[in-house]
Amino acid sequence: MNIEVSGELSGILEMLKQMALFETKIAEMYSVCASTWTEDSPFWLSIWRDELRHARHIEQMTDIIRKKPERFTAGRPFNVHALTTVVNDIIKKTGMIRRKEIAQDQFLFIARSFEQGYIEDRYGEIVKTEDVEYQTLMQEVVSDTRQHKDKINRRIADREQNKAYSRT
Numbered sequence: 001m002n003i004e005v006s007g008e009l010s011g012i013l014e015m016l017k018q019m020a021l022f023e024t025k026i027a028e029m030y031s032v033c034a035s036t037w038t039e040d041s042p043f044w045l046s047i048w049r050d051e052l053r054h055a056r057h058i059e060q061m062t063d064i065i066r067k068k069p070e071r072f073t074a075g076r077p078f079n080v081h082a083l084t085t086v087v088n089d090i091i092k093k094t095g096m097i098r099r100k101e102i103a104q105d106q107f108l109f110i111a112r113s114f115e116q117g118y119i120e121d122r123y124g125e126i127v128k129t130e131d132v133e134y135q136t137l138m139q140e141v142v143s144d145t146r147q148h149k150d151k152i153n154r155r156i157a158d159r160e161q162n163k164a165y166s167r168t
Helices: 009-036 039-066 080-098 104-115 132-167
Strands: 070-075 127-129
Touching: 009 039, 009 080, 039 080, 039 132, 080 104, 104 127, 127 132
Parallel strands: none
Antiparallel strands: 070 127
């Protein structure tokens, strides 16, 4: 049964709205990282650009669902309140970075936990559809997120290796 007939359309649209906010806030956090840790600015800005693109993709996906709800059925339910909690944590961490209360080495582990969170990995489970445009946007978000995790893991490993060399 499609999401318009089942009455789930408004809830799904609200979830997507919150997901776009999540992407915008995490992008803002990475932008603050770039301005705080200028020596690694290109690293943070590359992720920042992707997160801004994710927010735009989610807004496009919302428009697709709004225009063609008959092409979508409900998938895995998501807890909007859990997402709000994560967004609030991102806002808190962004403030801590601005106030220089978090060192970059410490923050890399925090960033990795945000990127490993179930949220972006599970975006594709919110609705089921054969809509190619929607699926293409979704796959790009999921693929980028996996690349972010890998990129952050490599940065952590490189920094730990450099620390080991400097101790010898």
